[in-house]
Amino acid sequence: MEKQTISGKRKFYIGTLRFLMYLSAAITCGLVLFIVIYVLIKGIPNISWELLSTQPSYIDKSIGILPDILNTLYIIIAALLIVIPVGAGAAVYLTEYAKNKKIVAIIEYTAETLSGIPSIIFGLVGMLFFCEFMNMKTSLIAGALTLVIMNLPTIMRTTQESLKTVPQSYREGAFGLGAGKWRTIRTVVLPGCIDGIITGCILSIGRILGESAALLFTAGSAHVLNGFFQALGDPGSTLTVALYFYAKERGEFGVAFAIAAILMILTLLINLLAAFVGAVFKKRRKI
Amino acid sequence: MKKKKQLFETIIHGVFLILGLITVGSVLLITIYLIISGIPAIREIGIIDFLFGTQWKSTDAEPSFGILPFILTSVYGTAGAVVIGVPVGFLTAVYLAKIAPPKIKTLVTGAVGLLAGIPSVVYGLVGMLVLVPGVRVLFNLPDGANLFSAIIVLAIMILPSIINVSVTALESVPKEYEDASLALGATPVETYFKVSVPAAKSGIAAAVVLGVGRAIGEAMAVIMVSGNVANMPSLFQSVRFLTTAVASEMSYSAGLQQQALFSIALVLFLFIMLINATLNFFLKRSKED
Numbered sequence: 294m295e296k297q298t299i300s301g302k303r304k305f306y307i308g309t310l311r312f313l314m315y316l317s318a319a320i321t322c323g324l325v326l327f328i329v330i331y332v333l334i335k336g337i338p339n340i341s342w343e344l345l346s347t348q349p350s351y352i353d354k355s356i357g358i359l360p361d362i363l364n365t366l367y368i369i370i371a372a373l374l375i376v377i378p379v380g381a382g383a384a385v386y387l388t389e390y391a392k393n394k395k396i397v398a399i400i401e402y403t404a405e406t407l408s409g410i411p412s413i414i415f416g417l418v419g420m421l422f423f424c425e426f427m428n429m430k431t432s433l434i435a436g437a438l439t440l441v442i443m444n445l446p447t448i449m450r451t452t453q454e455s456l457k458t459v460p461q462s463y464r465e466g467a468f469g470l471g472a473g474k475w476r477t478i479r480t481v482v483l484p485g486c487i488d489g490i491i492t493g494c495i496l497s498i499g500r501i502l503g504e505s506a507a508l509l510f511t512a513g514s515a516h517v518l519n520g521f522f523q524a525l526g527d528p529g530s531t532l533t534v535a536l537y538f539y540a541k542e543r544g545e546f547g548v549a550f551a552i553a554a555i556l557m558i559l560t561l562l563i564n565l566l567a568a569f570v571g572a573v574f575k576k577r578r579k580i
Numbered sequence: 581m582k583k584k585k586q587l588f589e590t591i592i593h594g595v596f597l598i599l600g601l602i603t604v605g606s607v608l609l610i611t612i613y614l615i616i617s618g619i620p621a622i623r624e625i626g627i628i629d630f631l632f633g634t635q636w637k638s639t640d641a642e643p644s645f646g647i648l649p650f651i652l653t654s655v656y657g658t659a660g661a662v663v664i665g666v667p668v669g670f671l672t673a674v675y676l677a678k679i680a681p682p683k684i685k686t687l688v689t690g691a692v693g694l695l696a697g698i699p700s701v702v703y704g705l706v707g708m709l710v711l712v713p714g715v716r717v718l719f720n721l722p723d724g725a726n727l728f729s730a731i732i733v734l735a736i737m738i739l740p741s742i743i744n745v746s747v748t749a750l751e752s753v754p755k756e757y758e759d760a761s762l763a764l765g766a767t768p769v770e771t772y773f774k775v776s777v778p779a780a781k782s783g784i785a786a787a788v789v790l791g792v793g794r795a796i797g798e799a800m801a802v803i804m805v806s807g808n809v810a811n812m813p814s815l816f817q818s819v820r821f822l823t824t825a826v827a828s829e830m831s832y833s834a835g836l837q838q839q840a841l842f843s844i845a846l847v848l849f850l851f852i853m854l855i856n857a858t859l860n861f862f863l864k865r866s867k868e869d
Contacts (some may be wrong), residue, residue: 299767307769314679317671318688321743324736325691328698328706335709382599390596400600402860403607409856410610410849411797413823417830417845418610421617442606449603473585475592503699506799506823510830533800536701540708541804553702560697568690 329557336554339547348518356539356548360516364433364529367521368512369501371437372444373494379441380448381483381490387449388456389478408446415443416507424511434525436512440501447500448493455489456482458578488574495570499563502556505533514538532556611849618846621645621839630843636810636820638829638837645840647825647847653813654822654851657727657802658795661734665795666788668735669742673787676743677750678772689747696740704804707733712805719816725807727819733801738791745790749783749866750776782866789859796851799823822848 299307347357383400391397419439420431429435459482467477513528516535530538532552540549622630625645633646672692676685708725711732716724753776761771777784799821807818808828820828826841826848833841 303767303770307767310769310773314671314675317668318675318680320668321672321695321739322688322691324739325695328702329694331706331710332702379599379602382596383603386596386600390593391600396600400603403604405860406607406853406856407603409793409859410852411793411799411823413797413799413826414610414614414845414849414852417826417842418613420830421613422609442610445603445606474589499697503697503701505699505701506827509827533699533701536699536705537800537804540701540705546705546709549705553705556699556702560699561694564690564693564697568693 329561332550332553332557336550336552336557339551340554344548344551349516356545358516358532358535358548358552360518361530361532361535361552363518364512364524365502365531365533367524367529368433368437368440368508368531369498370521371434371525372440372501373497375438376441376444376448376497377490377494380445380493381452381486383445384449384452384456384486384489385478385482388453389474389482404446404449407442412443412504412507415439416510419507420510430526431511431513431528432526433512433529436508436531437525439507439511440504443504443507444497444500447496448490451493451496452486452489455486455492455574459485488570488577492567492570492574495563495567499560499567502559502563503533505531505537508534509537614842614846614849617839617842619843621836621843622846624836625840625843630840631847634812636825638833638840643837645836647822647840647844649810649812650820650822650825650844651847653727653806653819654796654848656813657730657734657806657819657821658792660727660731661738661795662788662792664731665735665738665791666742669739669787669791670746670784672739673743673746673750673784674772674777677747678768678776692740692743695736696744700737700798700801701804703733703737703801707801707805721816723807723818725805725818726816727806727813728815730802730806730819730821733805734795734798737798737801738794741790741794742787745787746780746784749780749787752783753779779869780866782862782869786859786862786866789855789862793852793855793859796848796855797823799827803827822851 343355344357345362346359347355348360349356387397387400391400416439419435419442423429423435423438424431427435463481463485464477467481472480508531512531512534514530514534515528516530517527519527519529532555536549536552536556539545539552630645630647631651632648633644634648635644635646636649637644672688676688680688707729711729712724714724715721715726715729719728757775757779758771761775762768766774802821803824806821806824808820808824809818810820810825811817813819822844825844829837830841
């Protein structure tokens, strides 16, 4: 049999595309590696116990980021406490209660719209509505509520996906045993969607951690050490907002890189956690 | 007893309905607030002067509020980011979906996920200290904070959206299509680009539109590398985007100036709504394919 050959033109086409694909993948990976390593190398030497455990002092001319760390933590807790019941509840409504197809379509369409709106617009409307109209002033709670709206679609989507994996026969079984709708949801449906809620939480934490534009005008930029409830009513900057101010307004690049390195490590951990949790849930579902 | 139970179920149903409608309420709230607060300044300035005025001097004694520089900067910046980001993202997606061995695929997908998770201020910071000086030296400019630097940062930031959505689209191409092409004597690479990619074109278009949305809405990374002066856009000049115009003046603005910032946000919002509608169109078509 004669050996089949392909023409030079085809060889060139295939070779070029193959080369471009490898090049693109290499560029993507190279960029990630460069950014991660650069930030860690520039940032880690600037992280000190003093930086992590103090607040900024004009008298000593020292900078500490403890208030920013706490504010980030507070805002994550406050936002999650509100967004989980609302988002999961909305998902339960969509999959368990809604019979009117139009309402479902409207809710799903608005959720999609919400996830496409840029964070600067959330920040602006959050400022107008929560800070001014609801009279919350610039405060962590106003920032947290803005983030609640931003993260609603995420929690809704992940919860809905896991609700779909709860077999219909479970619900029918519960109804057959005489349970009402609510009792069925509480005892059979909700336990089945815990993995969706957890996945949604991890994704939301990642998003809140990296958010800055929505918080600039809603939560403000103070660096004062406060307890949880005191802090909610006061302005306070999260790590990202602090990074922005130290880099852009004050030229304190050492501190900025220290914060960037902390954010980078947390982002890495969250991504690994999300991948791990996803794998565990997938395995559990197969059994 | 039965009536009481029924009432209870109705209340619960109502509670869940309200939770479901919060999303709808939020979108309405955002839309109404932007329209109400955005209209007054446009009326006072005049829609033509506002949209097509080339001078933005919000703090002068005789202020002028023309936002054409911001609109054009956002359009050019987004277009530039798409021109650079889409080919790289698209080719990476084809590699990941069709060629990469499973282990490398997991690794690269993880890296792309990380790229999506990096906070935008970190992109801004790295851009400020690596890209801006680099552009200054490379092109021999007095300052490297310009439209070009912003385009590069945006191109990197939209990569994850483009890659992830394209990979999903390419993976859902029926295997029979590819098998048929291979059986007819096409090589694998030819099959991927002449059969798989056209079959997934709606999904890939959706990926591009999603990238456009991300790029036009980005504020914090861009504000740190674009120089932030309200010039008409030019590749190597300091520029201001729609998003950064809002972000940079909001904290100290008042009166008509603040209202004009709300109007800019309204214009940005209209752009986003247009992009969302396009995105939905392509997503729907890709589901039908």
